[in-house]
Amino acid sequence: MGFYEQLKRAIAVYDEILRQPHRTEIARELRDEEDLFMLLCFSEMLGLPNPAFYYTLELYPVIIERFHEWHLRAGMEKSPLEGIRCC
Template structure:
């Protein structure tokens, strides 16, 4: 029974790989864009934009600060746009 389940998992993984092989860069770009949007929503209060989800995103700040440096460089900002966050 377990052997059949692992074989099915391998088959499904192979099927997924076959479908996504031509679209890996597009998928990576979409995931990066989603991550950027999520980061913007989480950091919008510090940027001066009202954030309706502030209460729900407050506990995520420690995890997001690790990605903040890469994000602001990707957005074309040489230094952190926030005075309270010095990552460079």
């Protein structure tokens, strides 16, 4: 291995060492952001006014697969929506 390959490898290891403690924080933030997005998309069905309902309507087929995981994380044992049965 040449000097540059060793230097690249050392930088990659150093970068990994710096990122390791923050992986759980980043994962938690991404999960919270996804939960908020799911709440925004399904808020109209839950009875909450949603000003962006028209724009989120076309996203339903994509996010319906993740709906089950979301409502379990939100603390709901069964699906809160009558039209969506995932459990």
